Amino acid sequence: MTPALELRNVTRLYPGEPPIRALDGVDLRIDPGEMIAIVGPSGSGKSTLLNIMGTLDRPTSGDVLIDGIDTASLGDRQRSGLRSGRLGFIFQSFHLLEGMRVVDNVANGLLYRGIDRSTRLKRAREALELVGLADRAATRPPKLSGGQRQRVAIARALVGDPALILADEPTGNLDSQTSEDILELLEDLNAHHGATIAIITHDLEVAERIPRRINVRDGRVEDTAAPPPIPVEVPA
Amino acid sequence: MRRPTRSTTRSRLRLRDRFGTGLSGLGSRPGRTLLTALGIALGIASMVTVVGISSSSKADLLAELDALGTNLLQVRPGQSLFGDEAVLPTDAATMLRAVPTVLDAVGVTSISGDVTRNEHDDDPYGLSVVATDGRLVDVLQLELASGRSIDAETQSLPVAVLGAVAAERLAIADASGGPTVTIDSVKFQVIGILKPHALHPDLDRSVLIGEAHARDDLGIDPNHSAVYVRVEPSLIEESRPILARTANPVSPNEVEVSRPSDALEAQTKVDQNLQNLLLALGGVALLVGGVGIANIMVISVIERRSEIGLRRALGATRGHISSQFVIEAAALSTLGGALGLGMGVAATWIYADSQGWSLAIPVQALLAGIAAALAIGAFAGLYPATKAARLDPADAVRPHG
Numbered sequence: 001m002t003p004a005l006e007l008r009n010v011t012r013l014y015p016g017e018p019p020i021r022a023l024d025g026v027d028l029r030i031d032p033g034e035m036i037a038i039v040g041p042s043g044s045g046k047s048t049l050l051n052i053m054g055t056l057d058r059p060t061s062g063d064v065l066i067d068g069i070d071t072a073s074l075g076d077r078q079r080s081g082l083r084s085g086r087l088g089f090i091f092q093s094f095h096l097l098e099g100m101r102v103v104d105n106v107a108n109g110l111l112y113r114g115i116d117r118s119t120r121l122k123r124a125r126e127a128l129e130l131v132g133l134a135d136r137a138a139t140r141p142p143k144l145s146g147g148q149r150q151r152v153a154i155a156r157a158l159v160g161d162p163a164l165i166l167a168d169e170p171t172g173n174l175d176s177q178t179s180e181d182i183l184e185l186l187e188d189l190n191a192h193h194g195a196t197i198a199i200i201t202h203d204l205e206v207a208e209r210i211p212r213r214i215n216v217r218d219g220r221v222e223d224t225a226a227p228p229p230i231p232v233e234v235p236a
Numbered sequence: 237m238r239r240p241t242r243s244t245t246r247s248r249l250r251l252r253d254r255f256g257t258g259l260s261g262l263g264s265r266p267g268r269t270l271l272t273a274l275g276i277a278l279g280i281a282s283m284v285t286v287v288g289i290s291s292s293s294k295a296d297l298l299a300e301l302d303a304l305g306t307n308l309l310q311v312r313p314g315q316s317l318f319g320d321e322a323v324l325p326t327d328a329a330t331m332l333r334a335v336p337t338v339l340d341a342v343g344v345t346s347i348s349g350d351v352t353r354n355e356h357d358d359d360p361y362g363l364s365v366v367a368t369d370g371r372l373v374d375v376l377q378l379e380l381a382s383g384r385s386i387d388a389e390t391q392s393l394p395v396a397v398l399g400a401v402a403a404e405r406l407a408i409a410d411a412s413g414g415p416t417v418t419i420d421s422v423k424f425q426v427i428g429i430l431k432p433h434a435l436h437p438d439l440d441r442s443v444l445i446g447e448a449h450a451r452d453d454l455g456i457d458p459n460h461s462a463v464y465v466r467v468e469p470s471l472i473e474e475s476r477p478i479l480a481r482t483a484n485p486v487s488p489n490e491v492e493v494s495r496p497s498d499a500l501e502a503q504t505k506v507d508q509n510l511q512n513l514l515l516a517l518g519g520v521a522l523l524v525g526g527v528g529i530a531n532i533m534v535i536s537v538i539e540r541r542s543e544i545g546l547r548r549a550l551g552a553t554r555g556h557i558s559s560q561f562v563i564e565a566a567a568l569s570t571l572g573g574a575l576g577l578g579m580g581v582a583a584t585w586i587y588a589d590s591q592g593w594s595l596a597i598p599v600q601a602l603l604a605g606i607a608a609a610l611a612i613g614a615f616a617g618l619y620p621a622t623k624a625a626r627l628d629p630a631d632a633v634r635p636h637g
Binding site: 047051056057069074077078080081082083084085087089091095097098108109111112113116117 | 263264545553555634
């Protein structure tokens with residue numbers, strides 16, 4: 001089975017004297033259908049790891065394979081194509097375009113694939129159905145609650161049926177009940193619709209309900225599929 | 237490990253969507269869009285107005301010239317070889333009428349004399365007296381504001397026809413009711429008033445009297461100070477030398493033949509310099525508008541960092557991002573251009589209407605206006621678009637970094 005994502009000995013240096021090792025020889029493999037948590041305090045290299053997994057940044061050395069495709073030799077157009085075709089992003093601050101209807105925001109997930117508009121809208125409505133917001137398709141984001149906005153963002157991430165969904169602190173801006181709902185939704189999408197999801201979080205409560213956790217500390221990862229408890233640094 | 241094939245991984249944005257994303261930014265900030273477009277609108281409007289007003293006025297003048305006919309020539313005495321004022325032979329007009337290419341000819345004689353309202357009036361009115369015959373109205377295509385003109389019946393009577401300015405200065409509005417004027421204390425009855433005449437503004441300030449009356453009753457020599465000649469329209473240039481030789485066979489060099497419409501046409505060319513200056517000013521306004529667009533677009537790129545980051549995460553290439561902003565700037569500018577065309581046409585229409593002209597704006601000027609707006613907008617968008625495309629996507633998706 002082709003892994004959804006594979007990192008091989010990935011190192012990312014930021015220029016400085018001496019250079020900062022944001023990632024230091026990271027190996028990571030995520031298989032299709034998996035749901036993992038990437039946990040670590042701020043400054044641990046978590047964000048760098050996310051950027052590299054999402055092809056928004058390139059490693060200084062090492063290989064990044066998305067859905068079996070080596071990204072090292074790809075130009076901007078192909079890396080962008082990889083993002084539009086095989087990756088879905090969910091952000092802490094939702095990143096919805098306020099002036100656009102909900103269904104258009106979701107359809108934007110397919111915009112850069114060269115799919116015609118009516119097909120995009122049809123699939124966007126299906127995705128909204130999945131996240132339970134079919135009735136808000138014509139609403140604009142400012143009229144939605146935080147939890148509803150994040151559902152729209154989730155629909156946008158999964159509308160293209162990506163090999164991997166990267167969720168960056170998806171509950172960071174939500175209250176605990178809404179966070180719970182969002183996590184249940186992600187778990188449901190993983191369990192019943194085969195979505196492969198990596199959740200990046202510093203929130204222990206979020207991390208603890210996910211069976212496989214990657215702990216990031218000082219640019220190194222510690223992969224554990226073992227059940228809790230595991231020692232994790234919690235930021236203030 | 238799979239090698240990527242181009243088709244599986246290349247990001248693609250349909251042409252329609254390219255325009256759709258480019259235009260989406262404008263609708264979400266209508267107030268700013270309008271204000272920014274206004275800069276371009278004013279530039280285009282001023283250029284269209286300049287071109288529109290000058291071409292409307294020119295069209296009007298040319299129409300007038302056409303109506304008056306460009307086949308009217310003026311034969312005047314020039315200077316003799318010794319620098320003295322030459323004189324036209326008294327039968328010049330009669331001889332000219334015999335030339336085959338001449339349709340008609342009429343002589344006019346300037347007479348010195350003070351025109352006043354009555355014998356007790358000694359105000360200077362600055363009017364001249366011209367003796368002529370009944371052909372003048374036909375040859376010059378004069379129009380009467382009221383009454384009748386000098387003709388075969390009246391040319392031997394003590395009657396006068398006033399030019400438009402002369403009538404105004406003498407405060408005679410109407411030829412009915414028998415108003416009179418005096419010329420050197422001799423009373424003349426006013427039988428008609430002329431309309432203003434574009435080709436012969438000097439006639440507007442004249443009082444016309446009958447040539448036969450001047451000769452027979454006042455004892456004035458009809459030494460024509462000018463002969464107006466209508467020639468065959470297709471043979472104007474060929475007729476000129478013949479006219480001089482016919483008017484004065486002994487010394488044709490002492491005759492000047494000119495075309496009054498040439499002088500009027502030359503006037504339209506003088507205006508060209510002023511028009512160019514105004515156009516240049518409009519161009520400066522347009523450039524300022526372009527700089528305004530570039531400015532707003534730079535601000536827009538900064539404000540929309542997270543949108544740019546999002547689009548990159550969704551798979552937009554750097555090219556998609558830059559084309560989005562170039563299209564947005566070009567659309568903004570074109571909108572301003574269209575607005576400016578409307579304003580310019582409206583301003584021209586209002587001005588032309590107030591001058592009694594008909595509206596004449598060359599279509600090329602309108603097309604050039606839109607094209608200029610489009611080009612300036614696209615150019616103004618280049619720098620902000622490049623800035624947007626170069627944003628680090630990882631950085632841009634981060635909340636307010």
